[in-house]
Structures are given as C-alpha cells and as structure tokens.
Amino acid sequence: MKQETELGQQAGQNIMMTARNVSVFYGGKMAVNDVSIDISKDDVTAFIGPSGCGKSTFLRSFNRMNDTIPNARVEGRIELDGEDIYASGMDVVQLRARVGMVFQKPNPFPKSIYENVAYGPRIHGLAAGKTALDEIVQRSLRRAGLWEEVKDRLTDSGTALSGGQQQRLCIARAIAVDPEVILMDEPASALDPIATAKIEELIHELRGRYAIVIVTHNMQQAARVSQRTAFFHLGNLVEYGDTSQIFTNPRETRTKDYITGRYG
Amino acid sequence: MSDAVATRAPTDWKTGAMQQRIRRRYSAERRFRLLGLGAVMLSAGFLVFLLVTMLGNGIKGFTQTEVRLDIDFEKSALFIDPAALRGPSADAALAAADLEGTVRTAASSQYGAAGAGLLSESAWLRVREAVKEDPALLSRRATLWLPAASPIDIAAKGEGAPEAERIHAQLEGRNAVRTGFNWNFLTGSDATDPAAVGIWGAFKGSLLTMLVTLALAFPVGVLSAVYLEEYAPRNGWTDTIEVSINNLAAVPSIIFGLLGLAIFLNVMHLPRSAPLVGGLTLALMTMPVIVIAGRNAIKSVPPSIRDAALGVGASKIQVVFHHVLPLALPGILTGTIIGMARALGETAPLLMIGMRAFIASPPGGVTDPATALPVQIFLWSDEVSRGFVEKTSAAIIVLLVFLLAMNGLAIYLRNKFERRW
Ligand SMILES: Nc1ncnc2c1ncn2[C@@H]1O[C@H](COP(=O)(O)OP(=O)(O)OP(=O)(O)O)[C@@H](O)[C@H]1O
Numbered sequence: 001m002k003q004e005t006e007l008g009q010q011a012g013q014n015i016m017m018t019a020r021n022v023s024v025f026y027g028g029k030m031a032v033n034d035v036s037i038d039i040s041k042d043d044v045t046a047f048i049g050p051s052g053c054g055k056s057t058f059l060r061s062f063n064r065m066n067d068t069i070p071n072a073r074v075e076g077r078i079e080l081d082g083e084d085i086y087a088s089g090m091d092v093v094q095l096r097a098r099v100g101m102v103f104q105k106p107n108p109f110p111k112s113i114y115e116n117v118a119y120g121p122r123i124h125g126l127a128a129g130k131t132a133l134d135e136i137v138q139r140s141l142r143r144a145g146l147w148e149e150v151k152d153r154l155t156d157s158g159t160a161l162s163g164g165q166q167q168r169l170c171i172a173r174a175i176a177v178d179p180e181v182i183l184m185d186e187p188a189s190a191l192d193p194i195a196t197a198k199i200e201e202l203i204h205e206l207r208g209r210y211a212i213v214i215v216t217h218n219m220q221q222a223a224r225v226s227q228r229t230a231f232f233h234l235g236n237l238v239e240y241g242d243t244s245q246i247f248t249n250p251r252e253t254r255t256k257d258y259i260t261g262r263y264g
Numbered sequence: 265m266s267d268a269v270a271t272r273a274p275t276d277w278k279t280g281a282m283q284q285r286i287r288r289r290y291s292a293e294r295r296f297r298l299l300g301l302g303a304v305m306l307s308a309g310f311l312v313f314l315l316v317t318m319l320g321n322g323i324k325g326f327t328q329t330e331v332r333l334d335i336d337f338e339k340s341a342l343f344i345d346p347a348a349l350r351g352p353s354a355d356a357a358l359a360a361a362d363l364e365g366t367v368r369t370a371a372s373s374q375y376g377a378a379g380a381g382l383l384s385e386s387a388w389l390r391v392r393e394a395v396k397e398d399p400a401l402l403s404r405r406a407t408l409w410l411p412a413a414s415p416i417d418i419a420a421k422g423e424g425a426p427e428a429e430r431i432h433a434q435l436e437g438r439n440a441v442r443t444g445f446n447w448n449f450l451t452g453s454d455a456t457d458p459a460a461v462g463i464w465g466a467f468k469g470s471l472l473t474m475l476v477t478l479a480l481a482f483p484v485g486v487l488s489a490v491y492l493e494e495y496a497p498r499n500g501w502t503d504t505i506e507v508s509i510n511n512l513a514a515v516p517s518i519i520f521g522l523l524g525l526a527i528f529l530n531v532m533h534l535p536r537s538a539p540l541v542g543g544l545t546l547a548l549m550t551m552p553v554i555v556i557a558g559r560n561a562i563k564s565v566p567p568s569i570r571d572a573a574l575g576v577g578a579s580k581i582q583v584v585f586h587h588v589l590p591l592a593l594p595g596i597l598t599g600t601i602i603g604m605a606r607a608l609g610e611t612a613p614l615l616m617i618g619m620r621a622f623i624a625s626p627p628g629g630v631t632d633p634a635t636a637l638p639v640q641i642f643l644w645s646d647e648v649s650r651g652f653v654e655k656t657s658a659a660i661i662v663l664l665v666f667l668l669a670m671n672g673l674a675i676y677l678r679n680k681f682e683r684r685w
C-alpha cells in the first residue's frame with residue numbers, strides 16, 4: 001500500500017492508463033502480484049526486471065492480449081482514459097485499436113509491405129478511399145523511419161525485409177491505426193546495435209504523440225529511451241519512478257542490485 | 265573445474281579408433297541412402313508395372329473394328345416415308361421399320377450365310393443413326409462401316425481364336441474391315457453389347473456425384489475444422505467430438521453405404537441410384553478427412569500471426585478469414601484431394617445405395633438414375649463376354665485420367681494459394 005500512495009504522487013499530469021491491484025494468474029500460478037501503476041501520456045515508460053518476473057504478462061493485460069491464453073486470469077482494475085477495460089461492455093477489438101502492440105519477435109503478415117500497414121486502417125474503416133489509405137500507409141512508414149528504404153518496393157513481401165526493417169514495419173503497422181498507447185515487448189531484443197539505435201530514435205520521435213510502454217532487458221536502453229521506469233521482481237512491482245532517479249539513486253536494494261548487474 | 269578443463273588433453277582426431285568411427289559413420293550414411301533409394305525404386309517399379317499393364321490392355325478398348333456393309337435401301341423390303349423422317353415423328357417412323365432385318369439380309373447376301381454374325385448385335389443402331397442424319401440414304405445404295413462382332417474385333421487386335429483370325433484375314437483381303445478410334449466409347453453409355461458400350465454415362469455420374477460430395481464436404485469440413493480449432497472451448501465435449509471424427513475417418517466405406525441407405529433412401533426417400541444420394545453418402549465419408557487435415561493445417565499457422573492481427577484490433581472472424589485460412593488453405597486442399605480421390609474410387613457404398621443398376625443413358629441431373637466409374641468397372645469386370653475385358657481396362661484408364669485431372673487441378677490451386685510472399 002505504501003507503493004500506491006507513492007505512485008499517485010509520482011504520476012505525471014496526463015495519465016493515460018492506470019492499473020490498480022492487478023494480479024495475473026496462469027491457472028493457479030500467480031505471475032503478477034497486486035501491481036498498481038499509472039502510465040503517463042507524455043512519457044515513455046520502461047518495464048525492467050529479471051527474466052520470468054511477469055513483465056510481458058503485465059504488459060499484455062493492458063490490451064487484453066491475455067484473453068487469448070486459455071488459462072490466464074486477470075484480477076484488479078485497469079483503466080484507459082478512466083474506462084475499465086475489463087468491464088463487460090468493453091469492446092476488445094476497439095480497445096486493441098486504441099492500445100496497439102509491438103511484439104518481441106517481428107511478426108509481419110506474410111503479405112506485401114503495403115498490405116501490412118494498410119490492414120489495420122482498412123478493417124477499422126479509417127480511410128475513405130484509396131488515396132486516403134495510401135496517405136496513411138506513407139505517413140505511418142515515414143514515422144516508423146522505414147519509408148525511404150521501402151518506398152520503391154511496397155508490393156514486396158513484408159517477410160522479405162531484414163529483422164530490423166520487419167520490426168519497424170510492425171511499428172508502422174501499429175501506428176497506422178492511430179492508437180493512444182503503444183505497448184512494446186522487447187522490440188529490439190532480436191536486432192543488431194544499428195537497428196536497435198534506429199528503433200530507439202523512433203521511440204524518441206513517437207514520444208508525446210503516443211503513450212509508450214516498453215519492456216526491455218537492456219539497462220542502457222531503458223535509461224536512454226524512457227522517462228519513467230518500473231522495476232519488477234518475481235511478479236511484484238518493486239520500484240517505480242523517474243528513470244534518472246531509478247538509475248542513479250534507487251530506493252530499494254533489489255533495484256540497485258539488478259541495475260548494477262548483481263543478478264538477473 | 266577450470267583445472268579439469270585445463271589438464272584435459274586436446275582431442276586427437278587422428279587415432280585409429282577415431283578414424284574407424286568416422287568410417288562407420290560414412291558407411292551408415294551410404295547404407296541409409298541406398299535403402300531409401302531402393303524403396304523409391306520399388307514403388308516406382310510397381311507404379312510402372314501397373315501403368316504398363318493397364319495401358320497395354322486398356323488402349324485396345326479405345327479402338328473399334330468396323331466391317332463394311334453395302335446396303336441397297338431402294339431394293340430392300342424396307343419402307344419408310346422420307347417425309348416422316350423430317351420432324352418429330354422420325355423416331356417413331358424408324359422404330360416401326362425393320363432395320364435390324366435389313367442389316368441381317370444385307371450382311372448375308374454380302375458375306376454368305378454367317379454374314380450377320382460378323383456384325384455386332386447393335387450394328388443396326390448405327391444404321392438407324394445414319395438414316396436419321398441423312399434420310400436421302402433411303403433412296404440409294406449406301407456403304408456403311410458398322411461395328412464388328414466381338415470375336416472379329418478381338419481377332420483384329422491380334423488375340424482372337426483361330427477361326428475368327430481366318431475370317432478376319434478374309435475380310436481384310438476384301439478390304440472390308442478397318443480399325444479406328446472408338447468415339448462411341450467416350451460418348452455412349454452402358455449397353456449389353458460390348459461393341460456398343462460407352463463410358464460417358466458413368467463418367468457423368470461420377471462427375472455429378474463428386475460435385476455433390478465437394479459442395480457438401482468442403483464447406484462443412486472446413487467450417488467444422490475452424491470451429492473446433494478456433495472457437496470450441498476445450499472440454500470433455502470437444503474431446504469426444506474430436507475422437508469421434510478421428511474414428512469416423514477410419515470407418516470402412518461400406519458402413520457409410522449402409523448409413524446412406526438407411527437415412528437418405530429409407531428415411532428421407534431421396535431417389536434411388538441418384539448421384540445426389542451417392543454424393544451425400546460419399547460426403548459423409550470425406551468430411552472427417554477434410555476436418556482432420558483442416559485442423560492440422562489451422563494448427564500449424566504460427567500463433568505470432570494471430571497475435572499480430574489481434575494486436576491491430578482484428579476481430580476473431582477477421583483473424584480467421586484474413587490470416588489463418590489463407591495460410592492454412594494449401595494444407596486444407598491437400599486433405600481435400602486425398603478425401604476426394606478416395607471418394608472417387610469408392611465402389612462399396614455406391615452399391616449399397618443402388619448405383620449399380622443398368623443405366624443406358626447418361627444422367628441429366630443429380631436426381632436421375634446413374635452409375636459411377638468404379639461401379640461401372642466392377643460391373644463390366646463381372647461380364648462373361650470377352651469383349652468386356654478390354655472395355656474394363658479402358659474404363660480404368662478413364663478413371664485414372666479423371667483422378668489425375670482432379671488432383672492436377674487441386675495441386676494447381678494449392679500452388680496458387682501457397683504463394684507465401
Ligand atoms: N502461457 C503461459 N502459461 C503458463 N505460464 C506462463 C505463460 N506465460 C508465462 N508464464 C509464466 O509466467 C511468468 C511470467 O512470464 P512473463 O512472460 O510475463 O515473464 P517476462 O518477465 O516477460 O520474462 P522475459 O523477460 O524472459 O520475457 C513466468 O514464470 C512464466 O513461466
């Protein structure tokens with residue numbers, strides 16, 4: 001409970017999503033234990049912690065991707081703009097359009113580059129006509145920093161791109177539906193340093209336009225791209241605060257040990 | 265531990281024992297490759313043997329020996345009013361005329377007392393066709409080529425009895441016999457006379473049956489597979505259904521025939537011997553195969569694709585129709601090919617629902633009495649007359665060609681959809 005009051009004070013002005021006392025279970029096994037957190041609209045929020053501590057599980061509960069896992073159960077309350085996303089009246093399809101996701105492993109559709117980006121706007125009816133759709137595709141690819149590389153080969157397969165390009169394509173696909181929040185689960189873990197740098201640059205540019213939550217194992221990355229950092233351990237939220245404070249002056253010894261590489 | 269690693273001598277790959285190990289590994293590879301090659305050769309050998317014997321026998325079924333017959337219609341005792349031959353009364357006028365007698369008389373006068381025996385029993389039907397086509401024949405002498413009787417036909421193909429061979433040689437001397445492609449075999453239907461039989465009736469019967477089977481088994485099979493994989497809750501009921509479907513795929517086909525008989529004929533009173541009932545029965549048999557293949561294909565679509573689609577806010581049905589099914593389609597089509605090929609070759613269930621009747625005209629639609637290719641083959645192979653032997657083989661060739669065409673189409677479609685970017 002101490003955490004919660006702290007979190008309330010630390011949260012920024014523009015709160016986009018809030019989680020209150022969220023626990024996630026796989027069958028009888030608890031993966032996330034009573035976590036409360038606020039996600040600010042203007043910041044990039046990083047989730048860090050040792051492998052298996054529940055970062056992905058917690059992240060996936062923000063757009064109800066856990067619904068697709070048969071034995072997963074979420075308790076507690078998560079709000080998007082003050083609206084309970086687990087309420088029975090919530091339209092999951094619309095929720096996922098508002099809270100987009102980029103996965104750890106690049107997973108473009110086995111379709112053309114154009115189709116990959118156009119798919120979301122098309123199923124949600126966001127573009128009236130071909131030119132409008134073309135425009136969305138181009139804008140999204142530009143924002144994802146991929147336009148220059150693919151503008152002459154939009155009809156090529158999305159899976160024929162390099163790993164880093166595929167991941168940027170997935171980001172373009174996510175922002176093409178104009179979400180309010182983008183969840184990224186280790187978006188650069190499969191990429192080389194140059195591709196990683198591009199993704200980080202991209203996150204910088206997207207900041208402010210979208211609320212961004214990023215899971216990462218890379219401490220430097222968390223320090224570089226995020227303004228807020230949450231440290232998880234064994235399903236618990238250990239510490240949550242400004243990135244600069246977490247990295248220079250952590251309150252908890254567990255956080256300090258992890259950041260300095262003593263375990264994890 | 266680091267000590268142990270440090271003191272351990274580096275592996276010497278050159279020792280005798282090592283060399284022997286390597287040699288053994290190479291010979292194991294070679295042995296295995298030879299075994300595999302042998303297996304492939306063996307099955308290829310069987311296939312070639314089958315094709316060669318089938319083609320060797322069957323190709324003769326596609327040719328027909330014909331004997332020349334001059335008929336002087338004017339002098340014959342035949343009377344048909346030429347005016348009656350124009351218009352709808354033609355069939356009645358021809359039926360009343362004794363064409364059969366005319367042909368017999370002409371044959372005897374031309375080739376002696378046994379002359380009529382040179383021609384097939386149905387030769388006069390050919391005359392009737394000719395007259396119907398060109399009534400002017402009736403007022404003059406005409407030369408017609410008529411199907412030869414079975415013994416002559418066989419002799420012409422070099423396998424006849426000595427007596428028939430002798431007659432054939434005589435005819436050849438008089439330039440009164442020829443062998444040509446048997447168009448009638450491709451366009452006709454079943455008959456009692458082997459010289460007059462055709463495969464078209466059975467072919468069309470099979471075609472209609474397959475269409476009914478496909479129209480029912482494919483959508484139902486695919487929808488079941490999608491439901492079971494994507495929507496059904498994992499519980500006892502689903503497991504029971506899954507086990508039942510797997511068992512259904514292994515049930516002997518004759519039992520499906522009995523089921524068809526009991527349900528479609530006895531309870532629903534659908535027409536007997538009809539492609540509709542045959543197709544429904546075979547669909548019951550094909551469906552489980554498609555469901556099983558479909559589920560496996562759907563299961564093998566990577567979950568990351570589903571996640572990606574759900575992640576941009578696709579609904580469940582959009583995920584299925586936009587992403588899962590297109591990727592699973594090649595696998596589903598493979599299963600469909602296997603199921604349909606099995607259905608096409610199936611005889612037993614069709615016998616049960618009465619598709620074994622003697623049907624002398626091709627079916628006009630799915631509710632007309634019909635027979636199917638495998639049943640026709642079965643029926644002909646049962647005939648005593650020697651002329652049916654080569655017709656049976658010829659029919660088998662037609663069945664195989666049908667099968668190949670069907671598979672070819674499916675493989676074409678599969679490759680078309682398999683374009684995975
Ligand atoms: N589908 C699942 N079924 C059962 N248990 C699961 C499932 N997914 C994850 N878990 C368990 O939940 C716990 C948290 O997993 P999660 O994937 O959230 O960890 P993570 O913090 O993302 O780890 P990593 O950094 O390695 O990705 C782990 O103990 C894991 O074994």
Ligand SMILES: [Mg+2]
Nearest residue numbers: 055056057185
């Ligand atoms: Mg993870």
